[in-house]
Every structure is written in C-alpha cells, then in structure tokens.
Amino acid sequence: MADRSFDKRRIPGAGLIAALAFAVLYIPLVILVTYSFNAGSRIGKWEGFSLHWYGVAFRNEDIQSATLLSVKVAVIAALVATVCATLVALATTRGQGFKAGRFVQLAVNQPLMVPEIVTAMALLILFAVIKDATGYSGTGYLIAAHSAFCIPFAFMPVRARLQDMDTNLEAAAADLYANAWVTFRRVTLPLLWPAVLAGFMLAFVISLDDVLISEFIKTAGQETLPTYLLGQLRRGITADVYAVSTILLAVSTAIVTLIFVINRKKKPGL
C-alpha cells in the first residue's frame, strides 16, 4: 500500500456502478417514507409536513387487527422455530459420530429449497384436508406454516456460532463432573445466547414479512399486515398505507441493526 499513485485493487467503473445501484435501491424507499409525512391526500404532490396519515393508520381498525395477528403469529412462530432450531443445531454440531447429521441438516434447510408459491399451494391442500376433518379454522394454520419456514433462518446463526465455539470449554466442564445439562446451562448457553437471539430476530422478521404463504392459507376474515397491504395495493392505495409501510420499514431496520451489532460484538476480528 506504499505506492499511492496506483491502487492495484481499483477496477474502473465499479465505484460508479455501486453508487448508482445504491441510489436505485434507496430512492424509492426514501420517496415512500417522505410521502408518509405528506399533509395532502394526493400522492406525488407535496403539501407540507404532517403526521395526519399516521393518525389515520393508527385509528384504522383493520390495520390494528392485522398488526395484532401479524405480531402474534411472528412471536409464537419465531419462538417455536428458535427452540427447535437451537436443539437441532446442538444435536448436529457437537462431537462426532452422528452419521445422520448431514441428512438432518439437509432436512432442516428443506423449506429454503422450495419456491414459496409451491409451499403455499401444498399447504393450501393440506390445510383444506385438516379443515374438512376437524372443522378448526383458527390461527394455528398460520403459526404452524410460519414455524416451519422460520426454522432454517433461526438455525443459520445458531449453527454458525456452535461451529466457531471452542469445544475445550465444554470438555473442561465435563472433566469437572458437570453433567450434560449443567454444561449446557452454565457453559454453552451463555456463549450461545447472542446467536439464539439473532436467530429469533431473523425468524421474527421472516415471519412478519411473509405475504405469499399467509395469503393462501389464511381463512376468510384473517388478515396479517402484509396480506392487508396486498389487498390495499390491488384496490389502489391511500397515503395511510405509506405510513404503515414506513413503520414496518423502521421495525425491520431496527432489528437488522441489532443483529449487526450483536454479530459485530461477538467477532471483533471480522
């Protein structure tokens, strides 16, 4: 790096393309956020700053119930997925001799390999059968489906952390006559929890974002926030949709920031 006149890493044009790409990525989002603070009702015509549309959105009962359902499904599904994913990560990363480990990992990642539309249709059929047999039509379907496709996302950070972890610590605990449970609770878990938390948050965002599967398996009258937004998009949007979108954008940005910070703390070298 002593020679400053010639940067061997530079590729001409790459910076320009990157700058343009960042602009294209962010301009639409910036416009959307800006117009959520517009006083006027006409989108595209700026009439001064106002929180009017946030008020409209907060008072809208459809949005209230859709938000509640979305959060409920996301919290339960993310909890279920994180617990399952942590257990399976412990089973497949610790020690040798688990010959089925590769198969188990492949099965856990299966939801990632199937296009969402196929999963949605397949679940539509499965749930139609269950509905016919039991008559149940609650939020259980949404929670079950979301838990399944959230597992691989919760699994990723937990498995990565377990693989990086120094197994000597666990071996030392075992040498000191700690049983498996005590070793897990006092040694593994304290080191693992940031990854578990990251897994939970990833699963939460994934569940909160899902449009396609929810749209096809929800029963009549159920709306999650994304399926509500999809319905609004088809009908022609009003500015309160901008306000809801801005809040959702803020929530997912906050969560991603948190995951970034947690990961950075754990790996100062990277």
Place this chain on the structure above:
Amino acid sequence: MQGIHEITLHSDAEQAQERQDRRTRWLLSSPALAIIAVFSIAPMAIILVYSFLEPGKYGNVVWSFSLDAWISVFAERDIFDGTLGLADAHLSIFWRSIKLSLLTTFTTMMIGVPMAYYVATRAAGIRNLLLFLITVPFWTNLLIRVLAIQEVIRKDGLINTVLLNLGLVQEPLQMLFTDFAIGFGMTYVFLPLMVLPVYAAVERIDFRLVEAAYDLYASRWTVIRRVIFPIIRPGVIAGSALVFIPSLGEFVIARVLGGGKNLMLGNLIALQFGQGRNWPLGAALSVTMLVLIISVLLIVLRFTKGRING
C-alpha cells in the same frame, strides 16, 4: 481406520454410551424434523399425488386417477375436433418466466458483481456500513419494496416526471404492468442475493496475486479476466442460482407490478387453485416448477464442480 478404532477401543460400556448419545441427538432433532416433515415435506408429497387426480367441480379434487392434468401442462385439446396440440398459453407463460428470470440473473450479475467488488475492497468501517446498506432493503418487507417501485415507475411517478421535465419524452411512458416492470422489480428485490456471495468471494482474493500480475505487465483488463474473475467465479455462480431460483417462482412482484395480464409461472399456478378451480393442474404445474428448479441446481453443482477440479 474407523474399523480398527471400533474393534480395539469400544467396550460394551462405551457402546452403550454411544447408543445413548445417538438417542439424545435424535431426540433433540425431533421437534424441528417433525414440524418440517409435516408442514413442509409432506405437503410436497400431497401435491405430487394431487397432480394425478381429477379436478372437483368447485375446486379440490375427485379421488380417481387421471393423467389429464399432466397432459394439459403442455398440451391442450382442440375444442372442435378434439385433437391435442401444444398449450400455447402455458408455453408462453413458461417462456416469459424463464426469459425474465434469465434477464434478472444477467442484470443482477452486471450490477451486483462490480458493486460487491467495490464494497469488499473498501476500508473496514465503510465496508461494514455499505454491507449494512445492502442488507437493509433485503430484510424490508417485500410488499413495501414493491410498493415503492410502483410509485417510482407509474405514469405520474418520479421517472416519468423527470423525463417529461427534461423534454426527453412527450408523453409519460407506460412502465407499470409490463414485463419491464416485473424485470425491474425482480432485479431490485434480488440484487442483494447476488451481491452477498460475490462479496464473500472477493474478500478471499489474495491481492498479492493481482500485484504479481501487474508486475508481469498484465493490463487491467487481463488482470480482471485472468486473475480476479476466476477467483470470484464460484461466488458469481452461487449468486446466479440464488437469484434465478426465486425469480422463477416469483408471484407477488408479477402480481403487483405486472398487473393481471403478464402472468408468470407462479401466478399461473395460483390461478389454478383460485378462479381456475383446477387443483390437479395447479399441482402438476407446481411439480414442473420444482423439477425445473432442481435441474438448474444440479447443472450449477455440476458446473462448479467441473470448474474446481479443472
């Protein structure tokens, strides 16, 4: 070696311990496996079965074996003389899906590779910030991104306003509800899937190789072509697969930005379970999509393996 190990060292107690250990592992794996088996793998089996049944009058199926769904994926019966011909409507949707997915893969590659390279060669602080900026839209709700794009490309949106004011066009361009809108939307949404694996590959480049090439009087273009690209190729291939696969199955983007007319394969499938009331055809189309995607994955695996060995 493992055999010797087992014979010489494994006492009964150790074997019992090992069995116990294996049982614990299966026990720990079972909740995740059960949920995925019931709510993700079993439905795939059901969809395969349904593709060989007859459609019910009001949706759902009649339980009798039939190949009609599979025949009508590719062929349709002439209304007048009953002869089978190619299903033009289906084939044109297949073609549009594959064409738009390939185009999306190509554009994300053209934009994403230089972008990833640029980001990965910055100083640590800026690099993390830029990486974060790529990640944020990726975790933002898909509908919000689609809505934002819709607002930019519609008739009185930003692009048309700018073009009109500059006098480049006399009338606003119709971009929404076209194939262009779908392609643009997919490029926007899937770009991070190309950037992230390429970024990881660029990070692994040993720049002493680049330096050596320059010392040997290689031109910049030669360095890119003969040194940098071969190193990042696995990342580019992985990124292409990550972009192509969800593009082929895309539904929401095509539905919102493409309007009702420009169907992609995903929309055609959804249609069969909705107004079409032909669940077996929808199931057969789903299986076709899965087969297409698995073939692409296998080709990619083949391709990368050949590259690594050769």
